[in-house]
Amino acid sequence: MKATTWATRWPERISYGLSDAADNLIFQMMTTYLLFFYTDVYGLAPSDAAILFMVARVADVAESFIIGVMIDHTHSRFGKSRPFFLWYSLPYVIFAVLTFVTPSFSYSGKLAWAYVTYLGLGFLYTAVNLPITSILPTMSQNSRELTLLGVIRQFFGSSIQIVVAVFTLPLVALFGHGNQQQGFLGTILLFGVISLLLIINTFVHVRERFANPEIAHQPVKAVLSMLRHNQPWIVISIVIFLYWLAIAIKNQTTIYYFKYTVGNINLVPLANGFTLASLLGVLLILRLTDIRSKKTTMLQGILVALVGQLVIAIGVYTKTMPILFGGVFVNSIGNGIMIGLVSIMIADTIRYGVSLGIQAEGILASTDDFGVNLGLGLGGLITAGLFHLSGYVANHPQNAETLSMINLNYVWLPLVIYGFMYLILKLYDEDRILKAIQGRN
Known part of the structure; x- marks a missing residue:
């Protein structure tokens, strides 16, 4: 088959994109509102929430690798990645709902419940999310088609993400009638049902087409040996981690900033509404990658995000x-360019791995969830830990030190991380990938 042949049609492309929409209905609730839910609604101390987030993310880092290995060693009539949508979608939604249940236990009992439900949710999120990335390079061999699929995925x-960020608190108010415990539970039930239907839709419509059976089920030892030589994969893995570290710190602090610094929590949906600009960044990818490399496009996205963060500081x-x-608007455009390119560039590193004699889309794609989990875990630890050290007290006016910590998390830490991302991405060897892929074609 020629590299210019397009293998997918629009129903499959849309269904593939909706898989990420399904996961983000719940994932965005976790990243943006779960820390607030645990401290101000559920009643956990910030220090306990910080430890929980770190433990969960350490577990998720291991789970990403485990799920990757499971994908690479799956033999089914549906393929390697596709059956995971069917097998794990319902358990994923069930644990999402249980995470926002508030049982009438003692404090230690409530903490134990949080650990069980959140750790379970983390594992199941990886099980339904990692296949979205691992299946991509098997859907087509056309680089432009893979870019289109990646853009569609990120657009949805x-x-x-924007829908959840903007409408969660209004939905909590609608379902709760002043009771935030009831409101959060009603909201996650709604999101969970929609998520389940969308994940099943993805399983029904997507297909794995391009695999090399001779190198598709390699021993883990051989895969790890290949990873040491896959320099682009190493670089993009670090960039993904830094991106989610910045996002975690900033997103989790947003509600605290408007509640305690500005004194108007009702501005949170409005502020989050400006993140709609990330869609512009995602759509720009198709145009920008027509005239420049993916690496250059992502570098420009980082610079746009950094400029937006500086404007936030001024505000x-x-x-x-x-x-x-x-x-927020400018920063979101840059974020859209960056995150929209992530799965596409991971797909390139997977294809580069094939040129090295190993088809291990599961393990290589696990870098996405690995970076997400490690970034979110460390971001949650930093946010909650700094609040604890500064003397944060939920639902009370905050002292000057806590207000300073809120500004540090909302403005300066993300700004510094963007700078590190730019420097690391400069090391990405895109020419090596292109020569290897062209050599195989």
Whole structure:
């Protein structure tokens, strides 16, 4: 088959994109509101929430690798990645709902419940999310088609992230009638049912087409040996981790910033509404990668995000909301470019791995969930840990040190991380990938 042949049609492309929408209905609740839920609704101390997040993310790092190995050693009539959508979608949704249940236990009992449900949710999220990335390079051999599929995926994923960010608190108010425990539970039930239907739809419509049976089920030892020589994979793995570290710190702090620093929690949906601009960044990928490399496009996305973060800083310290919202808008465009390219560039590193004699899309794709989990875990630990050290007290006016910590998390830490991302991505050897892929074709 020629590399210019397009293998997919629009129903399959849309269904593939909706898989990320399905996962993000729940995932965005976790990243943006779960820390707030645990401290201000469920009643956990920030220090306990911080430890929970770190333990969960350490577990998820191991789970990402385990799920990757499971994919690479799966033999079924549906393929290697596709059956995971069917097998794990219902358990994923069940644990998502249980995570937001607030049982009338003692404090230690409530903490134990949080550990069991959140750790279970983390494993199951990996089981339904990692296959979205691992299946991509098996759907087509056309680089432009893979870019299109990656953009469609991220467009739907980012759209749902915005929907959750904007509408969660209004839905909590609608379902709870003043009771946030009831409101959060009703909201996650709604999101869970929709998520389940979308994941099953993905299983029904997507197909794995391109696999090399001779190298598709290699021993883990051989795969790990190949990874040491896959320099682009190592670099993009670090970039993914840094991206999610910045996102975790900033997103989890947003609600605290508007509740305690600005004094108006009702501005959270409005501020999150400006993240709609991330969709512009995602759509720009198709145009930008037509005229420049993916690496250059992502570097430009990082710079746009960094500039937006600087504008946010100006808005925060001048207490000017229009400037702050403008910064969120610009920052989101850059974030959209970056996150939209992640799965596409991982697919390239998987194809590069094939040129090295190993088809291990499961393990190589696990870098995405690995980076997400490690970034979110460390981000949650940093956010909750700094709040604890500064003397944070839930649902009370905060002292000056805590307000300073909120600004540090909302403005400066993400800014520094963007700088590190730019420097690391400069090391990405895209020419090596292109020569290897072209050599195979």
